[in-house]
Amino acid sequence: MSLRGLTEIIAGSPALQALVEDIGLGRAPASLGLPRAARPFVLAALQRHLGQPIVYVTASVEASRIATDALGNLADVPVLRFVEPNTAFYDSVPPVREVIAQRSVVLATLSQPTSPPAIIVTSPRALMHSVAPATTFKLNTRVIRRDATINLESMLEHWVRIGYEGEPVVERIGAFSRRGGIVDVWSPAHPLPVRIELFGNVADSIRAFDPGTQRSSETLEHVVITPLDMTTVGPQTLLGYLDASALLMIDDEEELRDAWRALEEKAHRERETLAESGAIEDARPPYVTWDEFTTARRSIRSLILGQSEAGALRAHPLATQFAQPPHFAGQLTPLLDYLKTQRSAGDRVRTVVVSRQAARLAELWSERHPAIAAQTALDEPPQGALTFVSAALPAGFIWNAELSIENEALGTANSQFSILTSQFILLTDAEIYGFVRPEWFLRTRARKFAPEQAFADWQPGDAVVHEDYGIGIYRGLVRLTVNTGTASHPVEGEREYLLLEYADGDRLYVPLHQLDRVTRYVGSDDAPPRLDKLGSGQWEREKQKARGAAAELARELLQLYAERELARRPPFSKDTPWQIEMESAFPFIETDDQLQAIREVKADMEKPQPMDRLVVGDVGFGKTEVALRAAFKAVQDGKQVAVLVPTTVLAQQHWNTFTQRLASYPIRIEMLSRFRTPAEKRAALEGLRDGTVDIVIGTHALLGKEVKFKDLGLLVIDEEHRFGVAAKEKLKRMRAEVDVLTLTATPIPRTLYLGLSGVRAISRIETPPAERLPIISFIGPWDDAIVQQAIRRELDREGQVFFVHNRVQTIHLVEQKLRRLVPEANIAVAHGQMNERELARVMTRFAEGAARTERIDVLLCTNIIESGLDIPNANTIIVDHADHFGLAELYQLRGRVGRSTVQAYAYFLHDRHTQMTPEARERLATLRESAGIGAGYAIAMRDLELRGAGELLGAKQSGHIAAIGFDLYTRLLANQVQTLRALRDGTPPPPPEPKAVTIDLPLTVGLPESYIGDATLRVQLYRRAASLSNEAEIRAFEEELEDRFGKLPQPARNLTYQLRLKLLANALGAQSITTDGNRFTIRAEAIGQMDSRRVRHMIGEDALIGRTQVSLLRSGTPEQWKQRLMDALRKLAEIKAALPPAPRTPESPARVVAPAVEPQEAGRLPPMTQDDW
The missing domain is CATH 3.40.50.300 (P-loop containing nucleotide triphosphate hydrolases)
Known part of the structure; x- marks a missing residue:
């Protein structure tokens, strides 16, 4: 969000312009003595006038983050933070590559003369870690221009020397990937990775691309490859990268010196400890000392915004124009009165409220005064007397501005006759609520992953589930030789398959277009899964049992949902000013899905039906705040709240949180746990009975017979699965009487979450707080x-x-x-x-x-x-x-x-x-x-999700999940829920899931190793390809392959051709498309319902039409017969679409019957006999 209009107010003042002139002439004072709140505004205003790189040094990591936040909103130029290595000075563990990359981005920005001037914010810890000398950095930087001749091998060797790593897919800074004549690389000098396409040894094309989609975007004339990791020993600092035009700004010199020397002392103690054990040799410290930094800054223009080490006799005239604003400590009525008073002064006083709660504050203002809508940005100076802006700044101030007044009545050249003082008042969350809500403007870039990463959870040896054949072991990709010619003129070709191994060593070769029917097995951890035997019928029986169990569970869920819909209680009130005030005092920025969960909980409470909602989110993701806001809402309506937790420790943690957050309100909060004395317990129980206790937090003791509530309105349950059977039965009875909010840290799988939408109220908080660092x-x-x-x-x-x-x-x-x-x-x-x-x-x-x-x-x-x-x-x-x-x-x-x-x-x-x-x-x-998130993480998450599914669905379903695998079971359940809901509501049922279609054509199919050499990447791309569901997705997939890997070879084109046939076959309901001699055969039940004359008229007079199949001659070139087959399928699908719909039962959408084929020949069906016609 932009708040540059506020910077313009300061930038236009005569005092600041005089300071700019003094800096240009080299006569600027050593320090300005500015109040802390004013410093980011003055820095941004100075940069606007000077147009030069600025390095801003704060005394702490936290201060550098806050300053980056503010400057990101106020400055006209890029704001970068030179981050601290996430290791200690004597660590044997190297910094994570993300940190190295972030530091390299700053070095690259400062080392490139073509880079726009930027503001670099940093801290002592970041500056103390040495960097490569600027000359070395520049010497190892390479610029690759379009049409330049390149020695590819030499170039890649150089990249490895300067810290880059080769990877199959480029998803992070410092990685490169080579695929034939295409090279991807992500240099710190560029915001996006770059794709270099070679024609021979000439850089024919240079394009930026999105790491999330892997698709190219803008075309570039050149790419700058700067070093990533060039470690050095010696007093080499960031200051060595600054040229004569740059400006070093220090926040507060005395604080900086003390912080720097404290870090030196800490490092010295660490060094002594390691020296005692002989872990390090006696050498110079591997960091920059305060004295070395002081020496280095003497050659650079510098300015201290706060106080200098020696102090200052008097503050700069600019500093005297700032004053402290009033503070309101969360009391909104005095705030609104103050705003009213300032607004009555007219245009002479302009007040801007910058707050995360600006929209709510504007609503409160508009209830008593003329309406003012909150803005989301402020690109120009505010025009009205009062402005609300939804944003965040660290602190506010009062600015007594100098204003030159023109008197048009004089009509003379010297018409500026007087200087008056006007006021600009800035109020932020710090003044309104008493705290600074962190924004983390320049947070670590959220790492994007290539689209195939969603399919990255298979390894050879893993158990997998084929929807039609059951549980087997994934053995990898294999290539089989096939005849791509005719019987009389055979031509050898290759086709890639997925190899699965079943009981007794049976093998199943899964065609690439059927990979969407194979998922990783996630089941019971108690024992390895039992492999199915092909052709035994056991798998189909297990599926049928699981389908029946899923249907029964779906009916139970719908019955519970219907009972909740019939229950009634008075709805809770809408948000009050107290609710707004309490929520505004939350000292962190809510994530989007946390806010969504809060909205959903409040919406439930404001309905006439009792709430029963599950909130899912990891520890520290903000579930407690959701519960706290719901509890506060209930208490305001005179209801009591019980918070039930599984352990005494959690009870204490929740009690601490609730008492701290609600300390300003007349709410009595008690705790029932073993840590309470008998007298304290008796007082709490009595307070619950007579209604003087508003919120009680406790373990399972809350469910005891002696606990009586006067008017319980909300029950919050934390980790319900950890309570015993008796406790769960008591909770089940309570659910029918009061609102229930359940919290859990065990993840619920997305497929299950979507399948249960409409019958179980679930909110998911999946976004971690933005300021978290990788472990x-x-x-x-x-x-x-x-x-x-x-x-x-x-x-x-x-x-x-x-x-x-x-x-x-x-x-x-x-x-x-x-x-x-x-x-x-x-x-x-x-x-x-x-x-x-x-x-x-x-x-x-x-x-x-x-x-x-x-x-x-x-x-x-x-x-x-x-x-x-x-x-x-x-x-x-x-x-x-x-x-x-x-x-x-x-x-x-x-x-x-x-x-x-x-x-x-x-x-x-x-x-x-x-x-x-x-x-x-x-x-x-x-x-x-x-x-972070990746293949291994996905595996661990799936194991945790299995627990989450068991907790949500109940122990009865665990056996079925173990028998057929988690993915297939959740799909069966989702299908049954949607079908029964449609039956209840009188709406069309969901379409049946398409059955497996076998496509066996004389084509070489796959992504050749010469095109994509990495087998793991090929599997991921095959799985993605098999999941494509329409023509647009297939076309986009083809374009992506060409963009990433070069022109599609014929086997890859044949793969996407098969995917198109599969879409048409699914629309027709076809079981197979095969070749027999010089004819194609399409098998589909729907053909028996079609008029054979119309079919022959539309697809060709040579068509042989049977009860459930059509046969066509294969003639002409491959491109010709491929097109004819495609057209025939399209026309048959159109004829089927015009047929009257067949009657269906609720269970029919989920029914899938595995075709009876030999396991070794899973890709083929037996040829037709005369009886089939």
């Missing part, structure tokens, strides 16, 4: 020095550590070892065999973190770490014997850290003296490779 993962053998360094680094930044050792028998031996390694750490042990009260006490002490003076530094525990706990201060986890855990467990454990803006670390260690199994090695490799 740095280290995988290797146990090493005392690494463990010691990891714990001490976390303690040094006042953080806490999870240490997971999953054997109770030896956990105290590990405790003794850790006490020897880190004697200064306060270590506590937690495991499932401890006394429950003691375990809860330990967990609570650890969860309170920095809030306690005698806190627990290291929690040594088994894998009982609460999946619901949100401990932002714990940002290092060490997992001992990590090779003994499953992949989903490892992901869950890693997810315990990284829940704040602090860099998190995860160490997965194994015994160096024990041989790991190949499966364990593969799990750990997957964990290393997928720090």
Whole structure:
């Protein structure tokens, strides 16, 4: 969002213009003494006048983020943040590539004379880490121009030397990919990756492309390839990249010096610790000291916006024009009165309210005064006396502006006769609510993935499900020789298939166009899946049983939905000013799907039917805030709220959150748990009975007989699956009486979510907070020095550590070892065999973190770490014997850290003296490779989603899910729900899912290895291709292949031809399209309903028409007979569309019968006999 109109107010002032002149003449003061709120405005205004690169140094990482936020809204030029490496100075673990790339983007911007002037914001930690000398950086930069001659091998070797990595698909900065005469690369100097297409050894075309779609966009004349990772030792700073025109601006010199020296002292202590163990050699520190930075800045023009190290006798005249605005501490009535007073002063005073809640504030204003709509941007100076803008700024101010007045009545050349003072008042969330809501304007770019990444969860050896043949093992791609000529003139060709292995070694070769019928098996973790035997009929029986169970469950869900629709209770009121005020005090920016969940919950509460909604989202994604707002809404209508949680620790966490957020309101909040004394419990129970307690938070004790509510209106249940059978039965009865909001951190699969829409109210919060950093993962053998360094680094930044050792028998031996390694750490042990009260006490002490003076530094525990706990201060986890855990467990454990803006670390260690199994090695490799969303992450998420599905659907369905696989079961359930809903509502039922169609034509089909060499990528593209559902998608797929890999070879064209035939075959309901001698045969049940004379007239007089099939002569060139076959299918589909619809039962859409074919010949059907005609 743009707030550049506010910058223009400051930029036009005489005082600022005088400062610009002084800077140009080299006589600017050392420091300006500006108040903190004014600094980003003055910096943006100066840049507008100077038009030069500016490096702005703040004293902390947090301050640099806030400044980047503000400048991103205020400045006319790009704003980049020179980020801090997410490693300590003496770390053996390198920074993640995303951080290296972000730093390289800044170096590339400053090193290119053609780059537009930018504002670079940074901090001491970022500047202390040395960079490559500017001369070295520029020496290794290459510019590739269109029509230039290129030595490809030499160029790729150079890219590897300067830090680039070869990958099959380019999805991140610093990656390149070569495919024949096409090279993709993503340089830090460009906002998008670039595709270079060669003609011989000449760069024939250079195009930017979108990493998410992999499609080219604009054409470029050249691409600049700058170094990505050129580590150096020595006092090389960012300042070396600034030319004579650049300006260094320091936020506050004294704060900067103190922060810099504190970091030096911390690094020195770390160095001494490592030197004691002999882990490092005696050499110069690997960072830039304060003295070296001070020396480097002497050769650069600099300006201190705040105070200098020596202080200043008086502030600059510009600083004296700023004053502090009033603060309202969340009280909106005094705010509205103040705005009214200022507005009455007319045009002499302009007031701008910049707030995340501007739309709501404008509504409150408009209830009492002439309506003013909130704006989303402010590109020009505000014209009216009062303006509301939906945006975020760190703080406001009052600007006493100098204003020259022209007197037109004088009519003389010297008509500027007086200078008056006008006021500009800026109010932000800091003044209105007392806090700054972070915006993270320049957040880490959300990484985009190629479209085929959605299909990246198969590995050879994985169990998969073929919809028609059952559960088998995926063995990879194979090429089979086929006859692409005729019987009399055979021609050998190749066709690629997916090979699946079944029971007794049976093999199934799946044609490429049928890959949409194969999904990865996700089922029970208790035992490996039982492989099906081809041709036994067992698979079809399992499917039929699962289909029946899905139909029964669908009927139950619809019955519950109908009962809820009939129930009535008075609807809750619309949002009040208090509701707006409380929600506005939320100190974070809500994500879009969090806001959507809040809207859905409120809409449910405002209906006359009781609410029963499930909110799904990971820990730290904002579910508690959704519940808190719902609870506040209920309390305002005089209702009581019960919040039910599975553990004492979670009860304490929720109680802390609710009491802090609602402290300003007359609401009594109590907690029922083991941590309460008998007297406190009695007082809470009495308050519930007489109505003086508004909100109660507790464990299953809330469901006891002694708990009586005066008027319970809302029940919030956190992680319902963790309660016992008796508790669940009690909750089931309560659901019929009060509004229920259920929260869970276990993911619900999207297919199930969509299938249940309309019968189960589900809200999904999938977006993590924007400021989260990727977790740095280290995988290797146990090493005392690494463990010691990891714990001490976390303690040094006042953080806490999870240490997971999953054997109770030896956990105290590990405790003794850790006490020897880190004697200064306060270590506590937690495991499932401890006394429950003691375990809860330990967990609570650890969860309170920095809030306690005698806190627990290291929690040594088994894998009982609460999946619901949100401990932002714990940002290092060490997992001992990590090779003994499953992949989903490892992901869950890693997810315990990284829940704040602090860099998190995860160490997965194994015994160096024990041989790991190949499966364990593969799990750990997957964990290393997928720090974010990717193939391994998708596998772990599917395992977690299986649990989520079991929790939502009930234990009865788990057996059916295990028998036929999770994907197929959810599709069956979704189909049954939609069909029964249509039957109930009298609407058309969903169309039946198309059956498998066999296409066996004399064509070489596939993506040749010479075209796409990476087999994994080919499988992903094949799976994408098989899922295409219309002509437009197929055409786009062809264009994408040509763009990414070059001109389509004939086998690839044959593949997309088969996909088009498949679409037409599905429209016709055809079972197969095959070749027999010199004729094609199309088999389809619908042919028996068609007029044979009309068919022959439309597709050709040579057609042989049987009860369920049509045969055509194959003549002419391949292109000719391919076109004729396509036309015949299209015309048959048109004839079928005009036939009267056949009657259907509710179960018929889900019915699928596997064709009886030999497993070794799955791609073929037996030839027709005379009886078929």
